[in-house]
Amino acid sequence: MKRITGAVLAVVFVVGLAAFFIIRTAEDRVTADMVSRAGRFGIPADWKLAQEIVRPERFMCISTNPCPSLYRRWEAGRELTDQDVLAVASGLRGPMTSDHPCKRPPNVSGTITICASRGTDGEYNYHLTVTSPGLQEPQLVTLIIRPVQ
DSSP states (O other): OHHHHHHHHHHHHHHHHHHHHHHHHHHHHHHHHHHHHHTTSOOOTTSEEEEEEEEOOOSSOOSSSOSSEEEEEEEOSSOOOHHHHHHHHTTSSSOEEESSOSOOOTTOOSOEEEEEEEEEOSSEEEEEEEEESSTTOOOEEEEEEEEOO
């Protein structure tokens, strides 16, 4: 009887371990796909990556943040034009729509979002935001990728 119980427990353990690795491999594949989609954006080599958060795919995503998701912020090192922003978003396989031209109003002080673009490829939503800390200061560019829900 002890042998049968031991054999059943061993089988349950092996099946559980195999299921864990199969699920984990599938999660890693989904996360890698999302990160590769972020690589489609034409980020200039001179931009400095200031922050990156990659939330991987999980079997159970218990949070207000969806998984997988990606957040990246760069210091552009200069003021950007509409053409700069269009060039960054040109690699997306779908249209990006902007709320207004990327130009900081001269009569506004402090940190402001000067333009935001949104797009989708059917599987993920893309948000590209340009923020200006002050007049004639280098701008910050933020990319957020989240699954379509």
